[in-house]
Amino acid sequence: MNDRREVLSLASAGLLLAACRKGATLSPEPSPSSVASSTMTNGASASKKAGAEEVGATEDLMREHGVIRRLLVVYREAATRLRATPAMVPPEALQRAAMLVRSFGEDYHEKQLEEANIFPALTRGAGPLVGTVEALAAQHQRGREITDYVLAVTHKAIGAHDAEPLARALETFARMYDEHTAIEDTLVFPKWKKVLTPRELDEMSDLFEEIEHKNFGKDGFDEAVGQVAAIEQSLGIGLAALTAPAPPRS
Numbered sequence: 001m002n003d004r005r006e007v008l009s010l011a012s013a014g015l016l017l018a019a020c021r022k023g024a025t026l027s028p029e030p031s032p033s034s035v036a037s038s039t040m041t042n043g044a045s046a047s048k049k050a051g052a053e054e055v056g057a058t059e060d061l062m063r064e065h066g067v068i069r070r071l072l073v074v075y076r077e078a079a080t081r082l083r084a085t086p087a088m089v090p091p092e093a094l095q096r097a098a099m100l101v102r103s104f105g106e107d108y109h110e111k112q113l114e115e116a117n118i119f120p121a122l123t124r125g126a127g128p129l130v131g132t133v134e135a136l137a138a139q140h141q142r143g144r145e146i147t148d149y150v151l152a153v154t155h156k157a158i159g160a161h162d163a164e165p166l167a168r169a170l171e172t173f174a175r176m177y178d179e180h181t182a183i184e185d186t187l188v189f190p191k192w193k194k195v196l197t198p199r200e201l202d203e204m205s206d207l208f209e210e211i212e213h214k215n216f217g218k219d220g221f222d223e224a225v226g227q228v229a230a231i232e233q234s235l236g237i238g239l240a241a242l243t244a245p246a247p248p249r250s
């Protein structure tokens with residue numbers, strides 16, 4: 001009788017619970033790995049909500065290209081001044097620009113994000129962008145060689161014999177990276193986004209943020225924007241001053 005009462009009690013409790021869950025859909029018990037993944041995703045979502053803004057992986061990459069493009073303007077302006085009057089270019093300002101190219105552009109953005117995570121995903125299975133990725137990787141290496149040269153020349157006052165070779169190096173670097181960043185923004189990043197599932201892309205966003213904080217101890221993008229703004233100011237480069245002159249009247 002006791003056993004029978006226990007069975008009936010359990011059955012009644014089950015019916016009551018089912019009634020409380022009216023309309024609910026049953027699902028299998030989650031595996032430990034899925035629980036861990038869910039916990040990590042929920043934790044990341046909570047962390048993002050607690051922050052000021054949420055930036056996806058592709059948007060983050062393009063914002064970082066914005067920093068690099070501002071440095072290209074610095075390089076071009078410095079090249080023009082070097083050809084006119086080398087003394088107009090403080091070597092310490094150009095050195096700071098090259099150091100930012102090295103730390104933010106090459107060691108972080110290129111090596112740890114693009115070369116470690118993006119390029120491999122696009123070269124598996126002989127995809128259509130294999131040749132493009134190979135060219136981009138070769139340009140990364142050439143860029144590092146130019147940065148080595150700029151850092152070596154600007155550790156002291158820029159002599160008259162260094163002005164033209166340095167100006168030419170800055171210009172060729174800027175020309176190369178104009179097309180380089182444009183190809184990545186219009187072809188590489190959109191294709192990379194398509195080969196990932198939404199969940200994988202979200203995980204990449206979290207990974208990129210983790211790498212950024214590991215490298216800089218804070219928001220590396222904001223820090224880089226502040227540095228490039230200070231370099232622009234030291235050289236007297238402003239947005240309004242770069243407005244193109246009016247074209248000749250036809």
